[in-house]
Amino acid sequence: MKQDVCPICGLPKDLCICEDVAKESQKIVIKADRRRYGKEVTVVDGINAADIDLDKLARFLKSNLACGGTVKGSSIELQGQHKNKVKEMLVSKGFSPDQIKVL
Incomplete structure (x- = not known):
């Protein structure tokens, strides 16, 4: 019974916490931009x-x-x-609200 092991933390895949730790350490910037023909993009x-x-x-x-x-x-x-909505959704996915900057 060989389990898949995470190469980063060494824990079994179902107990791996690497992605949770990575989410807390990201510095995310959310900004609005205007593209061709006046289309807005987040x-x-x-x-x-x-x-x-x-x-x-x-x-x-x-x-x-x-x-x-x-x-x-x-x-x-x-x-x-969608700047403010994206921030709320990223926080709900486990990203740290202190690390998210909305411009």
Whole structure:
């Protein structure tokens, strides 16, 4: 009965706390930007892609905000103005509210 072990913390995968620790240490910046033809975009930047699955987080944000979006590099772009809502959702996912800055 061999269990999968996390290569970072050495605990079994179901007890791994690496992602929780990584969430608390992120310095996240949420800002609004204006793109082509006056379209507004909310950009979530500063999340380390090595520690947290950006595609999974973007899918969560897009489904709860009912908007489109994409992952570009190490940032998440969401269509529309959602700065304050994104902060609330990130806090509900376990990110530290002190580390999230809304511009």
